[in-house]
Amino acid sequence: MIKKIEQQFLQYVKKMMSYNEAISLMYWDLRTGAPKKGVEQRSEVIGMLSQEVFKMSTSEEMAAFIAELSPKHAYEQLSEVARHTLEECKKEYERNKKIPADEYKEYVVLQSKAESVWEEAKAKADFSLFRPYLEKLVEFNKRFINYWGYEGNPYNTLLDLFEPGMTVDVLDQVFGKLRERLVPLVQEVVASPHQPETSFLFHPFPKEKQRAFSLELLQELGYDFAKGRLDETVHPFAIGLNPNDVRITTRYDERDFRTAIFGTIHECGHALYEQHISEKLIGTPLCTGTSMGIHESQSLFYENFIARHYSYWKRNYARLQQYAPEQFSDVSLDAFYRAINEAKPSLIRIEADELTYPLHIMVRYEIEKQLFNGEIEVKDLPEIWNDKYEEYLGIRPHNDAVGVLQDVHWSGGSFGYFPSYALGYMYAAQFKHAMLKDLPHFDELLEKGELTPIREWLTERIHQFGKTKKPLEILRDATGEALNADYLIRYLEEKYKTIYQL
């Protein structure tokens, strides 16, 4: 009896996931080359299917599955996949059911309106246009927190949306430590007389050659082209339709090859995660990365710990020189390595280097936390933002477009998302530390282009599980300890003290 309900439940969920796969493909298509005039109708189709998935996730049928399968005697008979699936569906059901339907509808309308207002406000560098929308978005989210409830800190509930189990207590501790060490390090780097020469980075580098080089690197990194493809978009992304179809996109800047090369490798890290989730999770909500932070740990592992590593370029620099001989023939490997690792405080998060990046996140984390704790108000954000940039990075935005208005996230109502970026970075450093115990010749592997053992290490401990393990569980099982900021701090200190001869 229970077994039969379990089967029906999994079938029901599989249908929802099929719809999601169709939606994802439509999304990918819209981004990569769908005809412009078809966008409106396609958006309607996406809306129609999304609505259907939402309905199914909150239907009476779903309620009945939860009611029948959750009691102990039933739950114990379920397969492991069914148990985790049930947990996910229950969480989703409760989250969605607790918000009154009318209120949610109003919120969806507000979101889409806010995003276009934000675009305008950013174009005009005028926060006052966006302010009333941001205020409403914050208000809505405060109400949602009340509906959903919270433990310890209201902001925890938002963190949990992106990083299940993460709390303000943990973040305050690790981010505090990180900030304490990074702010002075950045100051030292800025003051160093040993600044890298970078002018040669900005020579013209034809798109076609960048693409060819990217494809070669992807191949070596282990990205499986029989399970994916590389396309071009304004904003690069990776998207997993299922583990056998994980696509990435990149952007080519003919005046700065780093955009495409490091961007592609970053997305490759995301893609390798999705390509190696266990196939037995296909058709369930478990068949994706376990959290934004763990996902980002994989992309940053590949972008920073592999592709910004000296040994990686010891192997690949000669190849790059072949693709752009005029640009690099007179540049030594050492000079190249220092140039691609230049660190310099800047205003825009997405253009930041690996050293200063976490400080951009600190600013956002603190502002969000204080907003949802009622310690600051939306109207004061521009000034708070600018003050924090001055304090942490030593530079002050000259207008809101390059300040508080720079990111799209808040306009879509995404609060609690930003910390994942810095968390991912810390996870990555901690994974790297643990990996060295099993693969002590890590540097040599990079130098030889033998990247399979590295990818396999990650698959065995992280990728395969999809959402069946929570982020902090993954971290603990893979590294043997709780979240620890020291590894990232040590990595950055060692690396940048060497480069800047501090």
Place this chain on the structure above:
Amino acid sequence: MIKKIEQQFLQYVKKMMSYNEAISLMYWDLRTGAPKKGVEQRSEVIGMLSQEVFKMSTSEEMAAFIAELSPKHAYEQLSEVARHTLEECKKEYERNKKIPADEYKEYVVLQSKAESVWEEAKAKADFSLFRPYLEKLVEFNKRFINYWGYEGNPYNTLLDLFEPGMTVDVLDQVFGKLRERLVPLVQEVVASPHQPETSFLFHPFPKEKQRAFSLELLQELGYDFAKGRLDETVHPFAIGLNPNDVRITTRYDERDFRTAIFGTIHECGHALYEQHISEKLIGTPLCTGTSMGIHESQSLFYENFIARHYSYWKRNYARLQQYAPEQFSDVSLDAFYRAINEAKPSLIRIEADELTYPLHIMVRYEIEKQLFNGEIEVKDLPEIWNDKYEEYLGIRPHNDAVGVLQDVHWSGGSFGYFPSYALGYMYAAQFKHAMLKDLPHFDELLEKGELTPIREWLTERIHQFGKTKKPLEILRDATGEALNADYLIRYLEEKYKTIYQL
């Protein structure tokens, strides 16, 4: 009250059409570049959504809509779009409901099995492998005809699936006439001492240049790239996701530029049809071509009546020469025109020229008709096929791969489809004749590249209506008369007597 049900009905149908749009995009993606290893899972998703659409088309809800909206008092209150939509849904409902579910399931399994057996049989040129499957497919279709009923001739029911309203009586008459005149014309052409020189057609012509030239031609033909895109596939096709997103694909043969150029223009004809269906039909089953034959009339109009016309090349030959100067610099426009219009009996339908093409269709039409009238049996097909080729085209297939096994259609259970190809050709010739009354300077328009009036003529009389008009209604309204084979006969006789100096 009725108005409210009408609205619910249209909303219900819109959802089905949304699913269909998602399915079409997934289909396009599978053909144009989806990662290989993802195909299986994607096919499952397509299956899941298709099943949903099928369920909706035969649901109790659909039955209730039909019951409530069909009675005269209700029907009369409906909008025109709702009326036609209801008709389509009713037809579909009855067709699907009349076949017992189990039987249909068995048929679907047979279809997919038969297709792979056909592939093998074709590869081995061995009809005996395919024969038992073809026998079963024919048996199933005979039973379906009994379930659905028929008027006049059992085969009419199959014709109606692809060409609503078309009958054996009409086809016997027009095809008979066509065959009677074409067979001797082809014989004269073969015997003519004035055969065109064609060797220069087969020079290497790089793909990139073919693509650039194709894009230029598409632009001039009026294909709207803001509503479409051109990709590459093994088997070219056009697909309308909605009128604002109609994509085409082509194939490049570097040793024969005609494949891509004429193929692209052919698909462009299909695409122009779909791009110009009235937007008010979006979200209904009316938002597509009215029949296979009318669709084919548009592709053949562009491929043959425009792109194989002397005036078209008077305008475009110099451009082509620029793309491949070595290949064409010594070839006169006249020699080029004769070469691209070479007519020669051949065994393979899809490689046939415009003169012999209809005879390939005759063979298939007669075989299908006789099969479903019980006049011949599957086991005798290879010989009947070969005899007919010898009779009509003067050549005899040396094996079944280039004979009765060449087409995929029957392996998928598509009987009644083939006649559309020849019908489309006759429609096109008849449209051309009617168009000349309104656009007497047709040749001059081609010469000047002024193709808009031609496209507008077709849109006004054909494209815009989608499925709201039946094929023979379109034909009658556009040309003022019933189907008439004379126009095609006259076109072919005039053209080929000139080219071959008969």
